[in-house]
Amino acid sequence: MPDTFGEKLRKIREDKGLSQSDLARMAGFQPSAISHFESGRRSPSFDNLKRLADTLSVTIDYLLGRQTVPTTAGPVAEKLFRNFGQMSAEDQDDIAKFAAILAEKNRRRQDGT
């Protein structure tokens, strides 16, 4: 089973019968970008991952090899904190509330509502 992002991207793209240029065009990249991602010469940003995942109808976690099912969002949440060392109980509570808002939005995106 492919385990790097580049290998995973290549596998999903080929399974869907898309060429590198097809995927680049559909996801709004330069034609060479997909080749660079697949060979590991270019590291993706979150924005790149989102565009690729949405175009291929899979989750970002599946693209990153952290999930085995292509379309289930699952409980994986990533949080980038500034000042994490100062995080209070109140901040933790706020993070949980915000996660719930995003989870609901994510569910609606998946359902297409």
Add this chain to the structure above:
Amino acid sequence: MSEKLARLEAENTAQQIVQDCGFTALPICPFEIARRHDIHVEAKQSRKPGVSGFLMRIGNTFGIRYALHIQNEGFIRFTVAHELGHYFLPGHPERLFPAGDGLHESRSGFISHDPLERQADYFASALLMPVHQFREAVDYAGNGFAAIERLARQCQTSITATAIRYTTFTDEAVAVIVSSGRQIDYCFMSDCIRDLRGLTWIKKGDMLPDGATRRFNHDPSNIEQARREESTCRLDDWFDGAPDVEFNEDVIGLGSYGKTLTVLFTDEIIGDDDANDDD
């Protein structure tokens, strides 16, 4: 990646986004950029001090939460732009979460020790004050602290972030120093000062010279109440080996940030005599 390349990548990425979003004039709105990329942005409900902002991902959905405990529009916009940096900059997903465990600790302040945080800060600065638009604005802004204030109003950025960016683009001799107590936290210089031969650069932790800034910092209420003071100094008071030229020394307290910003600038032409002789 070297610091220089990281900055170049941040600058180019920010410039591309500004262009893609069709912004041609200042100010650049980070909330609008987030909206166009379907990133949910919301303020934290509490105004108590704590996390200043974070980017969160649930599945394929992204959100940015920002704090309101520092009541400064420029600081809030910079926080949102910084989190957009984590979203747009290549390599941040894998470098922030190499084990996929979903947590990343970072440090506070304008100048972080973490290279990813520094790159996101640089991105934020380049996004809110993009090269082409900012350079043009600098040309019409005048000089010194008045120029920085004018640019800050135009870009809707904090005085500190604007002052730092200003040193990169101005042709004038300007140094921006942030200090607390009797010590210097950091210093940015325009090329005109950097290029002076024999000048010793200020380092973090250096003591403030005797003068307006040191006297200002002696009274903490000057900082809390964001008071201002205009004075003069000699450049070689601050920089060993610098020419003995009179500079303006404008000082402002940064309020809840707890630090002091000093802008050194002059209307005089300074430079190496040898270089002038070559002309």
